[in-house]
Amino acid sequence: MKVYLIDGTYELFRHYYALPSARDDRGREVAAVRGVLASMLAMLKGGVTHLAVATDHVIESFRNELWAGYKTSEGVEPDLLAQFPLLEDVLEAAGITIWPMVEFEADDALAAGAAIASGISAVEQIIICTPDKDLAQCVSGTRVVQLSRRTGITLDEAGVAKKFGVLPESIPDYLSLVGDSADGYPGLPGWGAKSSSTVLSKFLHLESIPRDYREWQVSVTGAKGLAETLDREWDNALLFRKLATLRTDIELFHDPEQLRWKGPKPTFEKMAARLDSARTEKSVKARSSTKATPSTGE
Numbered sequence: 189m190k191v192y193l194i195d196g197t198y199e200l201f202r203h204y205y206a207l208p209s210a211r212d213d214r215g216r217e218v219a220a221v222r223g224v225l226a227s228m229l230a231m232l233k234g235g236v237t238h239l240a241v242a243t244d245h246v247i248e249s250f251r252n253e254l255w256a257g258y259k260t261s262e263g264v265e266p267d268l269l270a271q272f273p274l275l276e277d278v279l280e281a282a283g284i285t286i287w288p289m290v291e292f293e294a295d296d297a298l299a300a301g302a303a304i305a306s307g308i309s310a311v312e313q314i315i316i317c318t319p320d321k322d323l324a325q326c327v328s329g330t331r332v333v334q335l336s337r338r339t340g341i342t343l344d345e346a347g348v349a350k351k352f353g354v355l356p357e358s359i360p361d362y363l364s365l366v367g368d369s370a371d372g373y374p375g376l377p378g379w380g381a382k383s384s385s386t387v388l389s390k391f392l393h394l395e396s397i398p399r400d401y402r403e404w405q406v407s408v409t410g411a412k413g414l415a416e417t418l419d420r421e422w423d424n425a426l427l428f429r430k431l432a433t434l435r436t437d438i439e440l441f442h443d444p445e446q447l448r449w450k451g452p453k454p455t456f457e458k459m460a461a462r463l464d465s466a467r468t469e470k471s472v473k474a475r476s477s478t479k480a481t482p483s484t485g486e
Contacts (some may be wrong), residue, residue: 189237189238189310189311189312189444190236190237190238190311190312190313190314190315191238191239191240191301191305191311191313191314191315191444191447192231192236192238192239192240192315192317193239193240193242193298193301193302193305193314193315193316193317194228194239194240194241194242194317194318195242195294195295195298195316195317195318195320195323196224196241196242196243196275196276196279196286196294197242197243197244197272197294198318198319198320199224199227199241199337200220200221200224200243200268200271200272200275201220201268202338203219203220203222203223203224203227204219204220204223204265204267204268204271206223207219207220207222207223208468208469208470209267209468209469210222210466210467210468210469211466211467212462212463212465212466213462213465213466216270216274217267217268217270217271218271218274218462218463218466219466219468220268220271220275221271221274221275221278221463222463222464222466224275224279225275225278225279225282225460225463227337228241228279228282228284229282232449236449237448237449238444238445238447238448238449239284239285239447239449240284240285240286240287240301240440240441240447241279241284241285241286241287242286242287242289242294242295242297242298242301243272243275243276243286243287243288243289243294244272244289244293244294245272245273245276245288245289245290246261246289246290247259247260247261247264247269248260248261249289249291249292249293249296250291250292251293251371251431254427254430254431255372255373255427255428255431257372257373257374258371258372258373258431259370259371259372260372272288273288276288277459278456278459278460278463280453281452281453281455281456281459282452282453282456282460283449283450283451283452283453283456284449285441285446285447287301287440292435292438295318295320295322295323295434296434296435296436296438297438297440298316298318298323298326298434299323299325299326299434299435299436300434300435300436300437300438300440301314301440301441302314302316302326302332302436303326303436304440304441304442305444306328306331306332308443308444310444311444312331313330313331313332313333314331314332314333315333315334315335315342316332316333316334316335317335317336317337318334318335318336319334319336319338319339321352321359321363321368322359322363322368322371322432322434323434324343324348324351324352324356324359325356325357325359325360325432325433325434326356326434327343327344327345327347327348327356328345328356329344329345330344330345333347334348352381352385353381353382353384353385353386353388353389354384354385354388354389354392355389355392357392357393358388358389358392358393359432360429360432360433361388361392361393361394361429362384362385362388363375363428363429363432364376364394364425364426364427364428364429364431364432365379365383365384365388365394365425365428366379366380366381366384367428368431368432371431371432373427373428373431373432375428376417376418376421376424376425376428377417377421378410378413378414378417379414379417379418383408383409383410383414386406386407386408387404387406387408387414390404390405390406391404394418394425394426394429397418399415399418399419400415401414401415
């Protein structure tokens with residue numbers, strides 16, 4: 189069997205900014221929920237049998253306590269934020285496994301789900317459906333892969349190495365150096381994608397990088413300055429790597445059959461009818477936000 193793990197937060201953001209506004213009989217904006225539901229049902233119609241959707245029920249997580257600048261719900265439009273609990277209710281009624289995260293993030297749930305499924309021999313392949321670069325750390329060989337449903341591009345381990353210049357196990361170290369503006373941490377001054385991938389492709393992890401740049405034996409512009417920065421910013425580098433490292437110690441399921449779609453629940457028909465009857469605008473209205481989309485790495 190194949191297990192599909194879907195980033196519900198990304199899907200909700202993506203549909204919110206792609207679809208015209210639609211409001212139900214209570215005046216609630218529901219277009220994004222309707223779009224995500226249609227997308228999930230299309231996956232099931234296409235033959236997907238085992239799946240789970242992870243969401244950021246609360247955008248803030250334990251990482252906000254570690255770094256004051258970490259991403260929050262500030263700037264997320266109220267009409268979008270209000271659709272998270274609705275999406276969770278609708279998907280549950282549709283019979284789709286839903287993992288709403290509060291202390292952790294949706295990315296953590298995807299990582300934990302992939303780790304659990306990897307330990308089950310009956311699972312042939314795990315497909316993590318998100319373009320978020322954080323999830324590249326979970327890719328393993330061709331068994332755990334990352335799929336961008338928007339572009340149709342699938343990354344296996346070789347694909348991650350080609351895209352980022354480092355192996356999946358080095359992705360948190362890579363992000364600690366280059367930073368992640370969408371998640372709200374800056375990385376280290378001077379460390380760009382090329383220098384970071386060049387050094388980490390040789391040493392894999394921060395602790396293995398010699399403090400003396402002359403021992404690097406790789407061609408990196410400004411190596412001396414980068415080594416000095418790494419030494420000076422060492423504590424921040426470790427902190428940023430902790431922010432970038434996804435948690436896999438979340439108990440989500442123990443049997444892949446818990447993820448099998450068995451059809452909608454009795455409550456689904458009424459909820460679907462309400463979504464179907466929502467009044468749709470003729471065109472997509474311009475929407476602005478300080479955080480228009482979640483971190484994707486695309």
